[in-house]
Amino acid sequence: MCAQSSDSDRYTEIRNAKARRDFFIEDKFEAGIALRGTEVKSIRNGRAQISDAFARVERGEVWLHNAHIDLYEFGTDNNHDVLRQRKLLLHQNEIRKIAQALAAGGRTLVPLRMYFKGSLVKVEVALATGKKQFDKREDLKKRAEIRDHERVVRFRR
Numbered sequence: 001m002c003a004q005s006s007d008s009d010r011y012t013e014i015r016n017a018k019a020r021r022d023f024f025i026e027d028k029f030e031a032g033i034a035l036r037g038t039e040v041k042s043i044r045n046g047r048a049q050i051s052d053a054f055a056r057v058e059r060g061e062v063w064l065h066n067a068h069i070d071l072y073e074f075g076t077d078n079n080h081d082v083l084r085q086r087k088l089l090l091h092q093n094e095i096r097k098i099a100q101a102l103a104a105g106g107r108t109l110v111p112l113r114m115y116f117k118g119s120l121v122k123v124e125v126a127l128a129t130g131k132k133q134f135d136k137r138e139d140l141k142k143r144a145e146i147r148d149h150e151r152v153v154r155f156r157r
Helices: 017-022 037-044 092-104 133-156
Strands: 013-015 023-033 054-058 061-065 086-089 108-117 120-130
Touching: 017 023, 017 108, 017 120, 017 133, 023 092, 023 108, 037 108, 054 092, 061 092, 092 108, 092 120
Parallel strands: none
Antiparallel strands: 013 108, 023 086, 023 120, 054 061, 054 108, 061 086, 108 120
């Protein structure tokens, strides 16, 4: 018998920690992303960052901007540009829905996470509305209250 591969041990997920702190998340979409080979290898090594990234709809296509994917350390002259624009692969009806929401104003398209689904790299993007400073403070207060409540319940047991 053949031993099972240990790909589950190498599962990589890059998260955007700033997204949930700075935005109210509304609709989520799973998109493929057009990458080069060295970019996929860098992501597999966990050498990517999407905390400053955003997406735009341009000429009927969705493009991911400011996603930083490090150079592949064993790459040659064919290595990729670190901050190049990358095309997100979505269905036309999803692109139409996103474009209408962005055109209405007050929303932005933010990547939440980048992950592997099988051997393909996927990006979870969301339509989001920006939070004000007082919204962020209220969220911190709610989390602190929940933490205190859980601590009290734990000590009562």
